[in-house]
Amino acid sequence: MEGELWDLTDAAGTPVGRTHRRGDPDFPKGFFHVIAAVCVVREDGLVLITRRAAVKDYPLTWEFPAGSALEGETSRQAAVRELAEETGLRAEEEALVPVGRVVEAEALLDLYVVRGLGDLTLSLDPEEVADSTWVPLAEVFRRCDDERMARPWIDRLQLLGERLVELTR
Numbered sequence: 001m002e003g004e005l006w007d008l009t010d011a012a013g014t015p016v017g018r019t020h021r022r023g024d025p026d027f028p029k030g031f032f033h034v035i036a037a038v039c040v041v042r043e044d045g046l047v048l049i050t051r052r053a054a055v056k057d058y059p060l061t062w063e064f065p066a067g068s069a070l071e072g073e074t075s076r077q078a079a080v081r082e083l084a085e086e087t088g089l090r091a092e093e094e095a096l097v098p099v100g101r102v103v104e105a106e107a108l109l110d111l112y113v114v115r116g117l118g119d120l121t122l123s124l125d126p127e128e129v130a131d132s133t134w135v136p137l138a139e140v141f142r143r144c145d146d147e148r149m150a151r152p153w154i155d156r157l158q159l160l161g162e163r164l165v166e167l168t169r
Helices: 077-089 139-145 151-168
Strands: 006-011 017-019 033-041 047-052 066-068 097-102 107-114 129-135
Touching: 006 033, 017 097, 033 077, 047 077, 047 139, 066 077, 077 107, 077 129, 097 151, 107 151, 129 139, 139 151
Parallel strands: 033 107
Antiparallel strands: 006 017, 033 047, 033 066, 047 129, 097 107
């Protein structure tokens, strides 16, 4: 959300003791903030994707639940919090299996897979999420091909897709 504080990190993801307020201009060159995302896998192998709210960047495109780590949060803590805030689903940090990290211009994107969540009843945050659906992972890649996934996710899945396929089998 506008105004939240992010820890700045180096390229390895180590906090450097400085913060940046979301929305402030002039993100410091050479630093990053952490974004954490979760691919939830149901027992039948389907994965959860969410549709971004119309008021967000990349409106009404699809993605995995994700968001920026707040000041003092680890990537795993951010992943658990964002998943709960956006979808109502609860996961334990220890249940998150890392897929990998993508280094972007100002962010380090960490993608995790989680399985075995008990209650899969969704409670979507309408300020963040317009819709959700459970799909085979192959459908996620089809949505990349026809640009229905948010642009950053198309690039991220080109880098992490093979590993994601392995971890969701």
